[in-house]
Amino acid sequence: MPCRHPVAALVAAVCAAIGCHAPALPHGSRRASAARAREGVAYLAVEVCGYPASAVADRLGVRPSSVYRAAQRGRATGARWERVLAAHTLEKNIRTQRMTGRSDTLRFNSACSSRS
Secondary structure, eight states, rough: OOOOHHHHHHHHHHHHTTTOGGGTTTTOSSSHHHHHHHHHHHEEEEEEESOOOHHHHHHHOHHHHHHHHHHHHTTTHHHHHHHHHHHHHHHHHHHHHHTTEEEHHHHHHHHHHHHO
């Protein structure tokens, strides 16, 4: 089942994880960090979330065929990108719980993790 993360959230999560500036992606930067970020976003968006390459291409500043090639390169380190997505999802859920006042769950989870 495809995930429901917007492409913008994938870009933010990957860029935060590798230290790349998100605005560099659509402007065609060829720096290694930007290329790596495009690779991670393409893999997560196309292979994991099921987006068509055309939906991702504009965000990354490349053509759809380049998105497919980047996704193939990202598949080689897919476990890393999936961990980035999982960490982003966990962080998003924690922020949502804090904003909705569900801190009892947070206290319980943090108490359980501190015992290990």
